[in-house]
Amino acid sequence: MDRSQSTPLSKHRTRRQALGLAISAALALLTGCASLTGSTDRRSGGAARGIADERVLIVGAGIAGLAAARALLQQGIPVQVLEARTRIGGRIWTDTSLGTPLDLGASWIHGSAGNPLTQLAREHGITTVRSDIEDAYLYETSGRELSDARYAETDAIVEAIFVRLYELQETATTDASVADALTTILGDYQLEDALRRAVDWSLVSSINIATGADPTDLSLQHWETDAAFAGDELLFPGGYGQLIQVLARDVPIQRDCVVSAIAYEGEGVRLTTSQGTWEGSRALVTVPLGVLQAGTITFTPALPTGHQQAQRRLAMGTLNKIALQFDRVFWPEDAHSLGVLQRERTRLLEYWSMLPVTGAPILVAMAGGQYARELEALTPEAAADHTLRDLRSIAGGRVPTPVGVLPTRWSADPFARGSYSHVPPRASLQDYASLAAPVGSRLFFAGEATSPNYPATVHGALLSGRRAADDIINRVGS
Numbered sequence: 001m002d003r004s005q006s007t008p009l010s011k012h013r014t015r016r017q018a019l020g021l022a023i024s025a026a027l028a029l030l031t032g033c034a035s036l037t038g039s040t041d042r043r044s045g046g047a048a049r050g051i052a053d054e055r056v057l058i059v060g061a062g063i064a065g066l067a068a069a070r071a072l073l074q075q076g077i078p079v080q081v082l083e084a085r086t087r088i089g090g091r092i093w094t095d096t097s098l099g100t101p102l103d104l105g106a107s108w109i110h111g112s113a114g115n116p117l118t119q120l121a122r123e124h125g126i127t128t129v130r131s132d133i134e135d136a137y138l139y140e141t142s143g144r145e146l147s148d149a150r151y152a153e154t155d156a157i158v159e160a161i162f163v164r165l166y167e168l169q170e171t172a173t174t175d176a177s178v179a180d181a182l183t184t185i186l187g188d189y190q191l192e193d194a195l196r197r198a199v200d201w202s203l204v205s206s207i208n209i210a211t212g213a214d215p216t217d218l219s220l221q222h223w224e225t226d227a228a229f230a231g232d233e234l235l236f237p238g239g240y241g242q243l244i245q246v247l248a249r250d251v252p253i254q255r256d257c258v259v260s261a262i263a264y265e266g267e268g269v270r271l272t273t274s275q276g277t278w279e280g281s282r283a284l285v286t287v288p289l290g291v292l293q294a295g296t297i298t299f300t301p302a303l304p305t306g307h308q309q310a311q312r313r314l315a316m317g318t319l320n321k322i323a324l325q326f327d328r329v330f331w332p333e334d335a336h337s338l339g340v341l342q343r344e345r346t347r348l349l350e351y352w353s354m355l356p357v358t359g360a361p362i363l364v365a366m367a368g369g370q371y372a373r374e375l376e377a378l379t380p381e382a383a384a385d386h387t388l389r390d391l392r393s394i395a396g397g398r399v400p401t402p403v404g405v406l407p408t409r410w411s412a413d414p415f416a417r418g419s420y421s422h423v424p425p426r427a428s429l430q431d432y433a434s435l436a437a438p439v440g441s442r443l444f445f446a447g448e449a450t451s452p453n454y455p456a457t458v459h460g461a462l463l464s465g466r467r468a469a470d471d472i473i474n475r476v477g478s
């Protein structure tokens with residue numbers, strides 16, 4: 001997720017094998033399962049008994065599903081991934097239709113130190129670059145950039161607001177929202193209009209855009225209490241999708257295959273899909289929380305109360321992007337992020353420049369929460385129009401017409417139904433653990449919303465896939 005900095009104008013902070021023979025062996029087991037029944041001596045790893053009877057059906061070819069598939073194949077356990085879309089990667093989506101790689105879903109590795117994604121990228125020779133999340137270029141609507149003194153003043157105020165937020169968090173009841181706390185805190189400040197706008201922009205960047213949720217929808221008690229990796233924030237000049245490609249290598253994936261029902265009451269599992277019925281020994285469900293909440297997949301028997309309650313309590317937020325391609329650069333070439341201090345308090349955009357990342361003259365506007373949902377209801381042209389008021393300020397009045405526009409619509413996407421999860425008032429991080437719990441020995445869950453430590457992130461999703469695979473491997477071996 002795009003996690004905010006705990007410091008003011010800095011954003012997206014903590015907001016963060018070769019498989020070779022093992023895969024070939026697993027594929028052989030998958031294709032020639034019957035002939036290998038009972039032949040345990042050819043298998044690798046610790047999953048010795050019962051392996052020939054195994055076939056794990058994995059719902060979803062996002063990073064959680066693919067990480068699980070690889071871990072299982074590595075142990076010689078056959079898998080079949082069923083993916084609703086014609087593309088793989090889910091909320092990792094590198095688009096090239098503007099002639100250059102653009103991440104329309106996840107962009108950042110949040111925290112490079114000890115992060116399994118950094119290791120994966122390094123192992124496969126995938127280039128990452130450091131993203132300068134500390135400095136945003138901020139403009140008044142007149143087109144004037146903030147003075148150094150104003151930047152410093154804004155920083156100091158926003159930092160003090162965050163310190164107060166954390167203090168109030170210590171004593172918060174479960175019912176309090178981040179908005180409740182902000183109302184209390186901001187009541188103590190009498191800010192002149194220009195300074196107030198700078199503070200508002202920083203808060204929207206750090207809260208609404210980072211979490212995809214408005215402060216009214218965020219539990220104060222659980223806000224930013226998840227774990228995070230230290231180190232740099234990294235971007236992929238060639239796109240996050242490169243990680244998906246290496247994870248998907250040699251994994252059997254059925255695309256365009258929408259799962260609508262999962263029956264797990266008998267000896268195995270039976271999945272009803274848009275491409276017929278699939279049978280297996282176990283199912284691993286990695287679809288987003290929003291898809292589970294929508295009830296488009298029915299479970300027989302129904303999921304236990306703990307799962308159902310956690311699904312109801314947690315929520316999906318929305319972060320949308322509008323990529324704008326220009327024929328020339330009109331913003332500072334060294335800028336990583338930019339913003340314009342409009343009068344409205346919440347309908348604010350933050351722009352990330354692709355120039356330092358790929359050299360492309362592209363700005364990616366980002367909006368979070370309710371404003372993001374409003375934007376996705378518009379046509380691409382109308383959505384781009386929303387950026388013009390800002391771009392005029394940045395461009396000194398003359399705005400070049402974008403030569404390409406690419407908006408995302410994550411809330412309307414039937415296979416995502418939002419961008420990533422968050423904890424609303426009255427919910428808790430424990431709800432993520434409830435969603436991760438297996439049901440009996442046949443039904444397992446993974447995905448970002450099953451990670452109590454790192455929800456809403458790519459690394460959380462990756463680790464959840466590996467956790468679910470380990471659980472299955474242990475049961476197969478026992």
Ligand SMILES: Cc1cc2nc3c(=O)[nH]c(=O)nc-3n(C[C@H](O)[C@H](O)[C@H](O)COP(=O)(O)OP(=O)(O)OC[C@H]3O[C@@H](n4cnc5c(N)ncnc54)[C@H](O)[C@@H]3O)c2cc1C
Pocket residue numbers: 001002016059060061062063064065082083084085088089090091092104105106107108109110257258259260286287288291297319320321410414415416418419420446447448449455456457458459461
């Ligand atoms: C705009 C945006 C920006 C983000 N930025 C960042 C970031 O910078 N850094 C970061 O760490 N995280 C970021 N995230 C979050 C990150 O992308 C996700 O947490 C992570 O990719 C989730 O992976 P997953 O495998 O859990 O789910 P998904 O990637 O959603 O995979 C689930 C898969 O299930 C499939 N599916 C759904 N329904 C069905 C069905 N009925 N049948 C079959 N298949 C189905 C979906 O198509 C999908 O492929 C961002 C997300 C978005 C949307």
